[in-house]
Amino acid sequence: MNTDVQPASEVSSGEALLVEPSRLSPTRRAITTVLRSRELSIFLVLLAVVVLATSKNNSFLFSSDGWRNFLLNPSILVLLAVGQGVVIITRNVDLSVGSVMALTAYLTGRLFIDHPGLPIIVVIAACLLLGAVLGLVNGLLVAYGKVPALVITLGTLYIYRGIMLTWAGSDRINAGDLPREFLRLGTRSVLGVPMLTIIAVLVLAAVGYYLHTARGGREMYAIGSDPDAAVLYGLPVRRRLLAAFVLSGALAGLAGALYTARYGTVSSSVGSGIELQAVAAAVIGGIAIFGGSGTVWGAAIGAFLLVTINRALPSLGIEDFWQRAVVGALILGAIVLDRVLAVRQARKLAESRDRS
Amino acid sequence: MKIHTRKPTALAALLLTATFAFAGCGGDDGGDSGSDSGSGGDGGGALSMTMLPKNLGNAYFDTSTKGAMTAADELGADMEEVGPETGSPDAQVSYINTVAQQGKDALIISANDPDALCDAIEEARSADVKVVTFDADTNPECRDLFINQATSEGIAAKQLELIAEEIGGSGEIAILSASANATNQNAWIATMEEELASNPDYADIELVDTVYGDDEDQKSFDQTEALLQNHPDLKGIISPTTVGIAAAARYLSDSEYKGQVALTGLGTPNQMREFVEDGTVASFALWNPGDLGYLATYAAAALVDGSITGEEGDSFEAGELGEFEVGADGTVLLGEPFTFNADNIGDFDF
Numbered sequence: 001m002n003t004d005v006q007p008a009s010e011v012s013s014g015e016a017l018l019v020e021p022s023r024l025s026p027t028r029r030a031i032t033t034v035l036r037s038r039e040l041s042i043f044l045v046l047l048a049v050v051v052l053a054t055s056k057n058n059s060f061l062f063s064s065d066g067w068r069n070f071l072l073n074p075s076i077l078v079l080l081a082v083g084q085g086v087v088i089i090t091r092n093v094d095l096s097v098g099s100v101m102a103l104t105a106y107l108t109g110r111l112f113i114d115h116p117g118l119p120i121i122v123v124i125a126a127c128l129l130l131g132a133v134l135g136l137v138n139g140l141l142v143a144y145g146k147v148p149a150l151v152i153t154l155g156t157l158y159i160y161r162g163i164m165l166t167w168a169g170s171d172r173i174n175a176g177d178l179p180r181e182f183l184r185l186g187t188r189s190v191l192g193v194p195m196l197t198i199i200a201v202l203v204l205a206a207v208g209y210y211l212h213t214a215r216g217g218r219e220m221y222a223i224g225s226d227p228d229a230a231v232l233y234g235l236p237v238r239r240r241l242l243a244a245f246v247l248s249g250a251l252a253g254l255a256g257a258l259y260t261a262r263y264g265t266v267s268s269s270v271g272s273g274i275e276l277q278a279v280a281a282a283v284i285g286g287i288a289i290f291g292g293s294g295t296v297w298g299a300a301i302g303a304f305l306l307v308t309i310n311r312a313l314p315s316l317g318i319e320d321f322w323q324r325a326v327v328g329a330l331i332l333g334a335i336v337l338d339r340v341l342a343v344r345q346a347r348k349l350a351e352s353r354d355r356s
Numbered sequence: 357m358k359i360h361t362r363k364p365t366a367l368a369a370l371l372l373t374a375t376f377a378f379a380g381c382g383g384d385d386g387g388d389s390g391s392d393s394g395s396g397g398d399g400g401g402a403l404s405m406t407m408l409p410k411n412l413g414n415a416y417f418d419t420s421t422k423g424a425m426t427a428a429d430e431l432g433a434d435m436e437e438v439g440p441e442t443g444s445p446d447a448q449v450s451y452i453n454t455v456a457q458q459g460k461d462a463l464i465i466s467a468n469d470p471d472a473l474c475d476a477i478e479e480a481r482s483a484d485v486k487v488v489t490f491d492a493d494t495n496p497e498c499r500d501l502f503i504n505q506a507t508s509e510g511i512a513a514k515q516l517e518l519i520a521e522e523i524g525g526s527g528e529i530a531i532l533s534a535s536a537n538a539t540n541q542n543a544w545i546a547t548m549e550e551e552l553a554s555n556p557d558y559a560d561i562e563l564v565d566t567v568y569g570d571d572e573d574q575k576s577f578d579q580t581e582a583l584l585q586n587h588p589d590l591k592g593i594i595s596p597t598t599v600g601i602a603a604a605a606r607y608l609s610d611s612e613y614k615g616q617v618a619l620t621g622l623g624t625p626n627q628m629r630e631f632v633e634d635g636t637v638a639s640f641a642l643w644n645p646g647d648l649g650y651l652a653t654y655a656a657a658a659l660v661d662g663s664i665t666g667e668e669g670d671s672f673e674a675g676e677l678g679e680f681e682v683g684a685d686g687t688v689l690l691g692e693p694f695t696f697n698a699d700n701i702g703d704f705d706f
Contacts, residue, residue, distance in 0.1 A: 265603070311581065
């Protein structure tokens with residue numbers, strides 16, 4: 001009857017979402033967004049892993065240890081993945097987070113040893129601050145040096161690790177050096193949810209909300225989509241880049257403090273290689289490695305998936321080598337999927353342009 | 357490219373300068389920590405020795421030096437401790453040269469490199485300094501004696517003994533090792549497997565799994581969790597690596613398995629103190645570095661006074677530790693590993 005509605009029913013809701021979202025009703029739009037999101041598919045994979053591992057061994061989830069570890073183990077990686085996600089969205093990468101985390105983990109131990117009685121909150125604040133400063137160095141070099149972040153942060157990865165090696169040497173922080181109260185922070189639960197998980201989720205919620213709604217957050221996506229256009233458009237590119245790197249550094253700093261609380265030992269090799277896990281979590285979670293798309297929710301689910309797979313595979317009796325191979329396959333799968341979706345999206349946009 | 361070619365040259369120049377500097381200023385450098393028995397023997401009279409650990413400020417070597425000082429006091433010898441700040445092989449060379457110039461009677465050293473120090477040690481020995489290595493050996497031909505902390509048989513046997521005692525002689529056990537290609541770990545594990553199969557005392561103990569934590573805290577943690585999950589009847593875990601045992605202890609200490617699954621292995625008292633005090637771990641093993649330094653000092657004294665020459669079969673008295681015999685390759689074995697538990701852990705700080 002109504003000719004105007006006709007074309008709308010012709011195209012799929014997915015295409016409508018892409019081409020002209022306002023054509024769909026808000027509820028339908030929200031549902032379609034969720035159903036078609038990368039986050040959901042990663043979440044389903046995570047669910048499948050958990051179901052499989054739990055069916056093999058009940059205590060994987062349904063024991064007090066199993067439940068706690070499921071929530072607790074990924075929380076440190078979630079923090080790193082959120083920071084990394086923000087940086088990758090701006091079409092950069094921060095490879096120095098592992099070294100930053102090591103420095104702040106050691107700082108935590110040193111502060112407790114050298115200044116007994118220091119309140120926990122002060123120590124955590126100091127770690128956040130140190131992380132932010134180290135992140136600022138990265139940000140300044142990237143924003144003003146005009147050198148690719150990959151190179152800059154690879155450099156600072158080694159420099160920060162070198163500082164760590166010089167500072168800590170063969171010394172290590174032991175559980176006995178740390179206040180009981182601080183160690184309990186690493187294992188304590190509130191209403192069945194570990195403290196570290198609560199901290200990670202709060203950070204995730206704040207960053208996710210900012211990226212989704214705030215002007216600064218949207219500008220980060222714009223910068224990542226097309227840096228040159230962002231400059232031409234007059235966006236404060238440098239300021240946003242600095243903010244992204246400072247955030248990533250500060251979160252790595254927080255992760256360092258929490259690492260110490262959780263594991264109780266710090267040696268100079270803490271966090272070696274974890275930067276790659278953070279990048280992997282972000283990529284698996286649907287953040288495009290060339291920036292401009294994806295969400296930190298996805299990165300957080302990616303972190304959960306990585307850690308949970310690592311927990312599940314030994315329980316399923318799969319050997320070490322295959323555990324790494326599975327992670328590799330996930331990364332490749334995520335990137336291929338990314339590419340396929342991008343090509344399909346471009347084609348669909350072109351088709352609907354031709355049609356109109 | 358430029359950086360790569362320039363670096364070794366710069367390093368060499370630095371080292372050369374450092375060597376000259378140290379050679380130039382004789383005896384009073386670097387030895388400010390722990391030299392409470394005075395320094396600088398004059399050749400005649402009292403026995404003079406130098407203790408050269410891998411690096412200073414390392415609690416492990418502080419303990420071994422303390423043992424050496426005790427032995428030196430008993431012997432009426434002068435003992436001085438010198439050492440570099442960091443454990444790099446080149447750093448020890450200048451100290452060895454100094455010892456030779458001072459005409460000390462003996463040098464007790466934990467070598468940072470089996471080969472790199474040999475020239476310097478050779479020079480010292482030609483100046484009639486007796487050289488005893490401990491903790492880490494050089495090539496057998498360039499020193500007089502090596503004080504070996506433990507043999508793989510001793511380490512393997514001790515750990516089985518501890519776990520058997522804690523689980524009451526029967527049940528499933530598992531091993532949490534370092535990396536799958538760590539030579540010493542694999543030697544210990546192989547010896548333990550043989551012992552489990554052949555020793556009737558261990559007939560009821562079954563080794564159900566060996567996992568690898570790669571000497572990373574986090575991975576060792578995860579592997580401990582997997583072990584507990586996959587083997588619900590597990591009674592005990594042996595972790596012959598200091599990183600592994602600390603991570604496993606941290607995991608157990610706040611898990612539902614605390615007190616139900618026994619844990620032992622090789623650890624250091626400082627790392628394990630927390631977990632021994634809270635009851636997660638009853639006992640663990642390692643050699644006592646204090647005894648190591650003590651024995652090395654007695655061995656050096658025996659070499660200097662000529663009662664032994666370092667030949668296989670020579671024997672000497674080492675104070676309260678008793679009598680020791682020199683084995684093949686000029687090696688003296690300290691004995692079986694030392695057991696740390698709630699009663700004695702307070703006496704150690706390393």
